[in-house]
Amino acid sequence: MSDYVKQLMAEVKAKNPSEPEFHQAVFEVAESLVLVLEKHPEYRSEKILERIIEPERVILFRVPWVDDQGEVRINRGFRIEMNSAIGPYKGGLRFHPSVNLGILKFLAFEQVFKNSLTTLPMGGGKGGSDFDPKGKSDGEVMRFCQSFMSELQRHIGPNTDVPAGDIGVGGREIGFLFGQYKKLRNEFTGVLTGKGLNWGGSLIRPEATGYGAVYFAAEMLGTKNKTMEGKTCLVSGSGNVAQYTIEKILDLGGKAVTTSDSNGYIYDEEGIDREKLKFIMNLKNVRRGRIKEYADKYKNAVYTPLDPNAAFNPLWDHKADCAFPSATQNEINENDAANLLKNGIYVVSEGANMPTTIEGVNLFLDKKILYGPGKAANAGGVAVSGLEMAQNSMRFGWTREEVDNRLAMIMKSIHNTCVETADKFGTPGNYVNGANIGGFIKVADSMLDQGIV
Secondary structure: OOHHHHHHHHHHHHHOOOOHHHHHHHHHHHHHHHHHHHHOHHHHHOOHHHHHHOOOEEEEEEEEEEOOOOOEEEEEEEEEEEEOOOOOEEEEEEEOOOOOHHHHHHHHHHHHHHHHHOOOOOOEEEEEEOOOOOOOOHHHHHHHHHHHHHHHOOOOEOOOEEEEEOOOOOHHHHHHHHHHHHHHHOOOOOOOOOOOHHHOOOOOOOOHHHHHHHHHHHHHHHOOOOOOOOOEEEEOOOOHHHHHHHHHHHHOOOEEOEEEEOOEEEEOOOOOOHHHHHHHHHHHHHOOOOOHHHHHHOOOOEEEEOOOOOOOOHHHOOOOOEEEOOOOOOOEOHHHHHHHHHOOOOEEEOOOOOOEOHHHHHHHHHOOOEEEOHHHHOOHHHHHHHHHHHHHHHOOOOOHHHHHHHHHHHHHHHHHHHHHHHHHOOOOOOHHHHHHHHHHHHHHHHHHHHOOO
16 A cells, blocks of 8 residues: 555545445545556645545435324435536435445445546436335335425535435335425426436436446456356346346346345346346335245245355355346455355456455456446446436437447446556556546546636
């Protein structure tokens, strides 16, 4: 670790205590940027990285609501407006009991670089609440969303800050949030992305993160003259990202054999075909059930409950070619990374944000496998959010094929940026350096142009 990174991390930890995910995200980026800061002393003298680390604005607010029993409940709401050097703040809202300031700051920090890589004019932000939509009625979710938006609406707008969905915030929640914004502001604008198709949404938006992660994996394989055809894939999660990752794996001729939720995972050696995927989508999106039911229906599948005290996750301990972590942060630790390598995995494309610990990342880099970090591999979601914003501005909608083609081209462009930047800075094949440096330079140069603000 360079002296600069040591000093920077000491300051970050002192200013932001008890925020380990934020420390982890900053450290990973700072390590890559040492290569750039040596060549560009102006970034150091103008304290560009130090300014990116500090959010431009942090909003914390109370969210009171009434449950179905008439009891008053209180949650916390957050919005981190991290950096607006290249465009309005853009990033999802997460509703989950684990949400806290540190997790949202890490997500907002990652979003700055991810959005920069998409080539679209979007700054970085993130928000959410410690509200848990799991087990709540539609009425309870609606009342919570309306209370949440009653405060958030004064801080966002189509040219200021454009939130989207994330964990716990799907089409239902976006609908309730948008309805309340429209009522309070008396305007119909593209203030949220992930909207329904009847009221300003974009085709391919629900699919975009999962599709993009598979497109990115295919681009990485292309550098070795290989394709997704015939590849066995491990996928974690069972939300939007995982579902559409599995769908695109099938489209490109691969086979997904795992999927999971917070209770456990299923392993289906025969592969999750389109009929089984349809069952998962109904289970999770309509009935909001648990993945264990998959093994009840398909008898050849094996269900393994989650053991929170285990040193590794058995989902990552199966023979396969590719891994798509699509659940949550730090789901692959050093033991899991070692198991993946032992089982023949040579492609990892991250659908979730920072799903691999630093120790796991270092193992992947040491073995020189094709490793696509989240800020590059899962940028398809925010890329299509940007395309949704463009369609809203034009009062126009593109066809499914057109949006999918644009998504594929954006993922190809992100891949090329990563490869070319890694080569330029003397670390060929290192997608972590390529993504971090490629995302940073565009933001840094914009900040230099705009002065100390």
